[in-house]
Amino acid sequence: MRVLVAMSGGVDSSVAAALLVDEGHDVVGATMKLWGGAGDSGCCSVADVEDARWVARQLGVTHHVFNFTDDFEARVVAPYAAAHAEGRTPNPCIECNRHLKFDRFLDRADKLGFDAIATGHHARVTAGGGRFRLRRGADAAKDQSYVLAMLGQAQLSRVLLPVGRLTKAEVRGLAGSLGLRTAAKPDSQDVCFITSTGGREAFLGPRIGLRPGRVVDATGAQVGTVPAVELVTVGQRRGMGGGAGERRYAVSVDVAAATVVVGTAADLLDSRVAVTPDSVSWVDGPVAPGTPVLVQTSAHGLAVPGAWEGDEVVWDEPQRRVAPGQTVALYDGDRVLGAALAACIGSSKD
């Protein structure tokens, strides 16, 4: 097969490329340039592109750089900023997977005559009866099926995830034994366009303008202020006051009114989480309402039981509130069923 491997310059995609070469595929590597100038850090810095190029050379495969900065800005960065201005907290890495890796990159691969693309995600694609399934990676601690949960048959039929069958330790071991220069490179942690020094504040401030907000209790009485209401996420404790008596959490955020309502941990518990109807996607067809599912609502969160009810998940046991805009991924065991975005709290049926 002719396979175009998305090589970020990290160890996982390096080993993905190595495994495909070893399996005899006709492999070409490509690094997406998504963000930033010459001196940037993050997942597509010049140093990372150089790492990818070196590994490609070590493997004897051709390497290209694709400049997708326009698309990344339009499909990921601008919506991320706009969402904050509306009080939602999206996961930009998921949107990057949705719009860049498994759309723009896949389309480029098609045009260039590749049969499939591959990435270094820790998840598994399995096939049977002409249908494709998405499963958790072999390494539970590194599983990334959550950030791929919005993929459907159209993508999965053309996607290879070679490292999903390995643990991270095995990936690093392989990289080391092959002498790949990315073998000991630390995992990327942060959103690539948010710097560790400036944080979300430095990024969002110039884009959307941050405004101070009032912090009120359930009765509407003001109990404090926050410097930037757009940066407050539902469930957040930091900056919400409380102190000695009872811990206070942001239970809802109204950006338009520049108001954060705080409450106790108990106030954050919901019996259900509504989703935005047009955000629902299925790996292999919809799940019938009433179906028991396992539900994961953050990249490293636990999957907890509930029931899919068509436009919401009803939890078996009350769960901590899901911030609007977060991805709600549905599983059957280790198999991804589908995904949707958590709706604004006001639209829940509570």
Added chain:
Amino acid sequence: MAAPLAYLDHAATTPLRPEALDAMLPFLTEHFGNPSGSHAVSRAARAAVDDARVTVAEALGCEPGEVVFTGGGTEADNLALAGVVARRGGTVACSAVEHHAVLHATAALGGRVVGVGPGGVVDLDALAAALDGTVSVVSVMLANNEVGVVQPLAEVAAVVRRAAPQAVLHTDAVQAFPWLDVATLAQPAALVAVSAHKFGGPKGVGALVVRAGIDVAPLLHGGGQERDRRSGTHNVAGIVGMAAAMRATVAGRDATNARVGALRDRLADGLLAAVHGAVETGMRADRIAGSCHLRFPGIESEALLVLLDDAGLCASAGSACASGALEPSHVLAAMGVPRDEALASLRLSLGVTTTDDEVDLALKIVPEAVARLRGD
């Protein structure tokens, strides 16, 4: 990696001319001397640099003492702009289609950028308007690296004399030298930059003409070579190779223009006829003979270059950033080409080694690749 079947990226770099290689080899082997020394081994190297300086001066239309050997075109451009500003104060004005060596140096010096017309020729009215008593150096290239457009340097010089008589004119002649009589055309400029590898010389060596009476402060401080304008031990083999390539280029320039110009016309006309919707950037008459710049609306250059590379054709589009990613062209933007069309462009640049077969191959595989990307 298989050898390419067609190399049409001479604006990026050219193969070393055999004359250059032959001239260089002794200075990479037995004649290893440092020209700044005083013994026999040094003297041999010094003589070679002196001879090269005479050759370069003749090819560039200046006196030997006005030639400053540099580490390439970028250094020559930077030395011209920063060197003048350091001595005279003030700032830089340059055209919007300059190579990044000038454009970024201008930005670093707090300079200003002057627009061009739709054909890529600098807007002389805008230039006049941008000039005032604070401008100490004006930089306008002789021929553009992306679209090959030739600038009217004499007219530019007249505007500078009128609107900023205190300013000196610098021209980046890096792309022009293989094609144009720089010795004559660059006369209106006080400073002229060239780069050896664009005309069959080695990489990492270039020259800046600094005409008598113009003082440039050095970028590099050290042993005081090049009359204190460029310290650092001479790249003897590089300088000798550059001079040999210059001599060969000048000797064959008329014939090369005629032969390669005809090949370029056949290539451009053939592609315009074969690819539906293809557009040629700028006016053909305004450009150097090796330059063919086309746009194929509906496709992406980045993907096109991969397919052409797969098929054995080396071409280019725009310029690459530090990561190697293709950047949207500032030249096309300055010419008013819409961004999506700029991202659909292809630069095919021919050179002295370009053959009929290479043009035939390009005429076959470019239309095929465009059709494939368009899903035709």
